Amino acid sequence: MREVRVRFAPSPTGALHIGGVRTALYNYLLARKHNGTMILRIEDTDQGRYVPGAEDYILRSLSWAGIKIDEGVGVGGPHAPYRQSERKPLYRQYAQKLVDEGNAYYAFDTESELESMRKATPNAQYDGTIRVKMNNSFTLSAEEVAQKLSSGDKYVIRLKVPGNEEVRIQDLIRGEVIVNSSQVDDKVLMKSDGMPTYHLANVVDDYLMKISHVIRGEEWLPSAPLHVLLYKYLGWEKDMPQFAHLPLLLKPDGNGKLSKRDADKMGFPIFPLNWTDPASGELAKGFRENGYLPEAMINFLAFLGWNPGTEQEIFSMDQLIDAFTLERIGKAGARFDIQKAQWFNQQYIRTKADEELTVYLFDSLQKENIECTLEKAHKIITVMKERVTFPQDFWEQGKFFFIAPTAFDEQIVAKKWNDDAVRVLSAYKNEIKLINPLTATAAKDLLEKVTASLGIKTGQILQMLRMSITGGASGPDLMMTMEILGNPEVEKRIGYALETLKVKIA
RNA sequence: GGUCCGUUCGUCUAGGGGUUAGGACACCAGAUUUUCAUUCUGGUAACACGGGUUCGAUUCCCGUACGGACUACCA
Numbered sequence: 001m002r003e004v005r006v007r008f009a010p011s012p013t014g015a016l017h018i019g020g021v022r023t024a025l026y027n028y029l030l031a032r033k034h035n036g037t038m039i040l041r042i043e044d045t046d047q048g049r050y051v052p053g054a055e056d057y058i059l060r061s062l063s064w065a066g067i068k069i070d071e072g073v074g075v076g077g078p079h080a081p082y083r084q085s086e087r088k089p090l091y092r093q094y095a096q097k098l099v100d101e102g103n104a105y106y107a108f109d110t111e112s113e114l115e116s117m118r119k120a121t122p123n124a125q126y127d128g129t130i131r132v133k134m135n136n137s138f139t140l141s142a143e144e145v146a147q148k149l150s151s152g153d154k155y156v157i158r159l160k161v162p163g164n165e166e167v168r169i170q171d172l173i174r175g176e177v178i179v180n181s182s183q184v185d186d187k188v189l190m191k192s193d194g195m196p197t198y199h200l201a202n203v204v205d206d207y208l209m210k211i212s213h214v215i216r217g218e219e220w221l222p223s224a225p226l227h228v229l230l231y232k233y234l235g236w237e238k239d240m241p242q243f244a245h246l247p248l249l250l251k252p253d254g255n256g257k258l259s260k261r262d263a264d265k266m267g268f269p270i271f272p273l274n275w276t277d278p279a280s281g282e283l284a285k286g287f288r289e290n291g292y293l294p295e296a297m298i299n300f301l302a303f304l305g306w307n308p309g310t311e312q313e314i315f316s317m318d319q320l321i322d323a324f325t326l327e328r329i330g331k332a333g334a335r336f337d338i339q340k341a342q343w344f345n346q347q348y349i350r351t352k353a354d355e356e357l358t359v360y361l362f363d364s365l366q367k368e369n370i371e372c373t374l375e376k377a378h379k380i381i382t383v384m385k386e387r388v389t390f391p392q393d394f395w396e397q398g399k400f401f402f403i404a405p406t407a408f409d410e411q412i413v414a415k416k417w418n419d420d421a422v423r424v425l426s427a428y429k430n431e432i433k434l435i436n437p438l439t440a441t442a443a444k445d446l447l448e449k450v451t452a453s454l455g456i457k458t459g460q461i462l463q464m465l466r467m468s469i470t471g472g473a474s475g476p477d478l479m480m481t482m483e484i485l486g487n488p489e490v491e492k493r494i495g496y497a498l499e500t501l502k503v504k505i506a
Numbered sequence: 507g508g509u510c511c512g513u514u515c516g517u518c519u520a521g522g523g524g525u526u527a528g529g530a531c532a533c534c535a536g537a538u539u540u541u542c543a544u545u546c547u548g549g550u551a552a553c554a555c556g557g558g559u560u561c562g563a564u565u566c567c568c569g570u571a572c573g574g575a576c577u578a579c580c581a
Binding site for chain 2: 009010011013043045046048049107111114122123124125154156158174177178179180183184185187188190191192193195197198199202217218219220221222223224225245247248250252253255256257300303304305307309310311313330331332333334335336337339340342343344385386387388397457458459460462463466472473474475476477478
């Protein structure tokens with residue numbers, strides 16, 4: 001097997017889509033698996049769509065995801081530059097070679113000429129039959145062409161695609177794909193602004209950078225024959241990379257591929273990191289900011305279209321690298337299931353050390369300007385750890401550890417707040433102040449003592465106790481919750497509940 | 507419209523000429539937690555359809571349907 005050199009080659013036209021992260025991941029896994037090289041190339045040949053900040057965003061996103069770049073934009077390397085706009089002068093000679101050898105030609109058609117051609121011809125494409133009716137170096141005399149070129153007329157260079165030839169693509173995922181060249185049109189290789197199009201730049205750079213495997217989205221499959229033809233005409237057939245066209249990520253329900261609109265509608269992110277669109281100023285929340293852990297995202301993304309063939313589901317990056325093979329990538333598009341992503345996230349949170357989880361809680365507390373001892377934070381983490389899906393849940397589901405409730409769940413009050421509850425809570429409140437320190441077991445013993453002496457079942461008033469202390473009807477172990485709060489606070493909260501809800505029973 | 511790609515539970519998927527078609531998420535139920543969550547146990551649920559080939563097809567072939575991508579001087 002030849003040296004594995006793969007590339008992730010996004011365009012800086014906006015935030016990197018989560019599907020792009022998956023493409024980068026598969027490239028990365030293959031590279032690491034074979035001790036190869038992961039290259040980042042920025043394909044910015046369309047100045048019109050260039051978005052400032054997008055390149056930096058791509059770099060930061062990959063770094064967050066744990067996908068390390070060995071060579072390319074941001075790190076440099078032997079084939080620099082890795083930004084196509086900076087390689088502009090390079091492409092010209094290859095286009096020229098194609099023209100000189102009769103495999104490409106100059107075309108002078110204006111936009112409106114092209115438009116009217118397309119209108120006049122059903123299923124129009126700029127191919128052998130149309131070519132002869134347009135303004136190009138086939139229909140114009142050599143003098144005319146020379147004259148136009150020297151006078152600075154706008155022109156493009158198009159590939160001359162043969163009329164009826166079988167083009168075979170060996171795809172590592174799909175097997176052999178055969179397309180007749182008559183289905184391929186004379187694609188523009190060099191634009192009138194002197195920039196190459198994707199097709200030329202991509203093939204030239206992959207060749208020069210000695211890319212061994214082109215792993216990219218399925219949307220490129222239709223133009224793969226064109227690329228194969230280019231390798232052939234450029235004389236690079238022996239060095240042509242192997243292709244692997246990945247199935248696409250589909251929207252969770254309904255039809256079509258996953259889009260930002262769907263994600264917005266269903267309330268989940270689609271970009272790895274927060275992204276503010278420089279044109280509109282609109283902020284799109286990222287997976288990171290929503291509390292998704294990079295390890296969980298990677299694990300989830302890897303399994304969208306790939307699986308190891310075993311029943312193991314939790315995979316670290318290193319384990320993925322070890323298990324990954326292109327052969328086990330599926331052919332069909334995969335729906336994006338955010339619930340599965342959340343499950344992965346929950347799994348990963350549980351594997352984290354308490355110290356790390358404590359940091360999450362402190363992050364939230366800092367934003368709220370709330371002080372907390374390390375000891376208390378640790379205890380909260382311990383009781384909450386099995387209950388949370390996201391790092392911010394420690395705070396969001398555990399606010400009551402810091403803020404006493406001012407309102408109570410009305411449904412529960414209506415159903416369970418009665419004389420018995422008031423009697424137990426009043427007695428409990430009076431006796432709890434005597435216990436110091438208030439441990440979970442002491443709190444429980446006392447509660448049982450009080451309910452027994454009043455002849456009331458503990459279970460019947462437990463929910464009211466919880467409600468007085470947390471304001472809600474569910475939460476972590478109540479006795480531990482009271483221990484964490486300490487008895488002055490518990491006493492205060494029960495007192496407040498008793499007072500506030502007094503009117504309700506009358 | 508044309509070209510290409512695809513199709514196993516609701517979702518991600520394993521499997522593969524003869525299987526009780528397996529797992530995970532989600533969902534439902536029971537247990538435990540005197541609540542909720544967790545955990546445990548169990549359950550519902552799939553080979554798109556029609557023709558071949560074959561002793562036998564979900565698996566191979568061909569059609570159809572459905573889905574997807576592409577069809578720019580965008581990538």
